[in-house]
Amino acid sequence: MNSSTKSAIIIGGGIIGCSIALELSLAGIRCALIDKGALNQEASTAAAGMLGAQVETHHPGPFYQLCRLSQALYREWSIKLLTIGGISPQYIAEGILRAALTPEDESELQSRLSWIEDAEWFSAREMRVREQAITPDVLGGLYLRRDHQVHPIHLAQSLTAALHKLDCEIREWTPALSLIERGGHIRGVRTTDGELFADHIILSAGAWGSALTEPFGLSLPLFPVKGQCISLKTAAPVIRSTVFFKECYVVPKEDGTMIVGATQEEAGFDKRCHASVIGSLHTSASRLIPELEHAEFVRTWAGLRPGTRDGLPYIGRPAALPGLITATGHYRNGILLAPATGRLIKQLVLDEQPDMDLGAFAPDRVRSAAEHLM
Ligand SMILES: Cc1cc2nc3c(=O)[nH]c(=O)nc-3n(C[C@H](O)[C@H](O)[C@H](O)COP(=O)(O)OP(=O)(O)OC[C@H]3O[C@@H](n4cnc5c(N)ncnc54)[C@H](O)[C@@H]3O)c2cc1C
Numbered sequence: 001m002n003s004s005t006k007s008a009i010i011i012g013g014g015i016i017g018c019s020i021a022l023e024l025s026l027a028g029i030r031c032a033l034i035d036k037g038a039l040n041q042e043a044s045t046a047a048a049g050m051l052g053a054q055v056e057t058h059h060p061g062p063f064y065q066l067c068r069l070s071q072a073l074y075r076e077w078s079i080k081l082l083t084i085g086g087i088s089p090q091y092i093a094e095g096i097l098r099a100a101l102t103p104e105d106e107s108e109l110q111s112r113l114s115w116i117e118d119a120e121w122f123s124a125r126e127m128r129v130r131e132q133a134i135t136p137d138v139l140g141g142l143y144l145r146r147d148h149q150v151h152p153i154h155l156a157q158s159l160t161a162a163l164h165k166l167d168c169e170i171r172e173w174t175p176a177l178s179l180i181e182r183g184g185h186i187r188g189v190r191t192t193d194g195e196l197f198a199d200h201i202i203l204s205a206g207a208w209g210s211a212l213t214e215p216f217g218l219s220l221p222l223f224p225v226k227g228q229c230i231s232l233k234t235a236a237p238v239i240r241s242t243v244f245f246k247e248c249y250v251v252p253k254e255d256g257t258m259i260v261g262a263t264q265e266e267a268g269f270d271k272r273c274h275a276s277v278i279g280s281l282h283t284s285a286s287r288l289i290p291e292l293e294h295a296e297f298v299r300t301w302a303g304l305r306p307g308t309r310d311g312l313p314y315i316g317r318p319a320a321l322p323g324l325i326t327a328t329g330h331y332r333n334g335i336l337l338a339p340a341t342g343r344l345i346k347q348l349v350l351d352e353q354p355d356m357d358l359g360a361f362a363p364d365r366v367r368s369a370a371e372h373l374m
Pocket residue numbers: 011012013014015016017034035036037038039040041042043044045046047048049050051052174175176177204205206207208209226227228229261262302303304305306327328329330331332333334335336337
């Protein structure tokens with residue numbers, strides 16, 4: 001590495017931090033990825049792995065554009081990860097069936113057809129031709145052929161293996177305690193392991209991100225949104241596409257298990273699972289796919305999504321904190337948004353034109369909006 005090589009510290013080793021470290025390492029930036037615990041033990045491995053650009057957006061706009069950008073990158077990104085690190089993220093190119101079981105749901109889903117791309121309306125019969133296991137009570141639904149999926153645990157392993165191959169410095173069990181400011185710029189991070197300095201400091205600490213910016217007057221409103229999930233197994237696979245309705249989704253994995261999720265609870269940083277919630281997830285899944293009533297129970301878990309009040313992530317450079325770049329607040333879609341986020345942050349670091357306008361995701365948008373009202 002020559003002395004002119006630029007360096008970056010990435011705070012938070014979830015899928016977002018790992019994706020950023022990957023893109024920067026490939027661009028020749030010397031990276032240190034630090035985490036308060038082991039890599040990928042929070043939201044990122046609690047996820048179901050849907051790449052749901054269509055199923056997750058309810059209106060057109062910058063968020064939909066960001067989701068589509070990432071979705072378009074995914075297949076090649078997965079191949080790149082496999083090539084570098086030797087582990088597959090288990091990309092499955094099957095779409096999502098978003099089923100309507102009530103007339104209200106049916107009309108809400110049909111209203112999306114006016115703007116959503118690559119969506120097809122399926123009658124009840126077509127839904128059941130595609131997936132015989134869906135309840136006969138289905139009224140119809142959207143077939144979202146591009147909403148593929150990966151396995152988040154395999155994705156995490158695949159990213160970690162690639163980062164090792166690229167000689168990214170990984171510092172686990174090293175919490176960032178505070179940012180270090182020198183001459184009006186954020187230059188480093190104070191950790192339990194001492195002070196670290198780099199040319200670029202990138203904050204990708206998921207639901208925990210705001211604690212580090214608040215002392216510098218940057219409010220980055222973030223809050224944990226708990227999602228509880230269960231995993232089930234049947235003697236033989238009953239579905240091949242992901243099936244989704246208002247109450248839950250069922251995502252079939254390569255190993256024959258199905259992830260059923262997920263609740264949305266604002267319960268602070270509490271990751272406990274509750275029997276009553278797990279019971280109702282199973283009831284909902286069995287309503288959608290009756291054969292699941294007698295499925296084998298595999299396991300249960302919960303994770304904390306990094307939520308923001310307007311549902312948009314914070315991707316960009318806060319004007320008030322030169323030297324810092326934020327990439328957090330990906331809420332329900334961080335697995336989907338990982339490749340685009342890594343790529344956009346790399347473009348910011350290299351002063352390249354980003355693939356899309358990041359104005360809607362500006363980290364200081366809340367403060368700017370508040371100032372505007374004064
Ligand atoms: C139940 C559930 C289902 C989901 N399903 C999907 C899905 O199907 N598709 C999809 O796209 N998304 C899904 N998501 C959302 C997705 O998981 C998140 O958006 C994504 O994981 C966020 O990634 P992240 O790296 O920002 O956060 P995290 O994975 O939470 O990582 C943040 C990291 O920062 C570290 N950290 C925090 N503070 C510090 C500090 N001070 N110093 C050092 N390190 C620190 C943490 O230890 C952690 O490792 C789901 C989430 C849940 C909970």
